[in-house]
Amino acid sequence: MQNVPKVSKFQAILHSKCPKCREGNIFVSPLLSTNFAQTHTNCPNCGVQFEREPSFWSGAMYIGYAFSVALCGFCFVFLNVFFDDAPLSYYIGMIMPLVLLMIPVNFRYSRTIFLYLMGDIKYQDTEDSVKLRRKAQL
Numbered sequence: 282m283q284n285v286p287k288v289s290k291f292q293a294i295l296h297s298k299c300p301k302c303r304e305g306n307i308f309v310s311p312l313l314s315t316n317f318a319q320t321h322t323n324c325p326n327c328g329v330q331f332e333r334e335p336s337f338w339s340g341a342m343y344i345g346y347a348f349s350v351a352l353c354g355f356c357f358v359f360l361n362v363f364f365d366d367a368p369l370s371y372y373i374g375m376i377m378p379l380v381l382l383m384i385p386v387n388f389r390y391s392r393t394i395f396l397y398l399m400g401d402i403k404y405q406d407t408e409d410s411v412k413l414r415r416k417a418q419l
């Protein structure tokens with residue numbers, strides 16, 4: 282059997298899974314919890330180190346910034362389409378709560394995408410999961 286992943290890269294990013302095994306969680310707690318930002322230092326499944334170098338995660342801020350700008354752009358277009366000449370308070374009233382509510386999502390996906398883009402970690406099937414899939418096929 283070739284090294285065909287059972288979980289696609291998109292699914293792994295969507296569920297914040299390790300880029301190497303695509304089974305271990307990158308984050309300790311679920312998205313909607315008070316410590317949503319706590320990140321595993323190593324994959325609980327395969328042991329790969331997530332923080333590739335000191336202050337590796339600071340690069341994820343650029344992706345988080347891009348997410349926030351995209352969100353603001355969406356709000357701007359939405360208000361211009363549905364409100365004729367909306368006052369500034371409408372923009373502030375819509376953008377500020379939305380950006381604040383999206384902080385956990387923005388934080389986690391910016392880190393996950395940054396790890397996949399800049400982490401230099403290639404997908405590698407673990408021997409256990411290969412054996413399990415072979416057994417399932419028999």
Ligand SMILES: [Zn+2]
Pocket residue numbers: 299300301302303304305324325326327328329
């Ligand atoms: Zn892993």
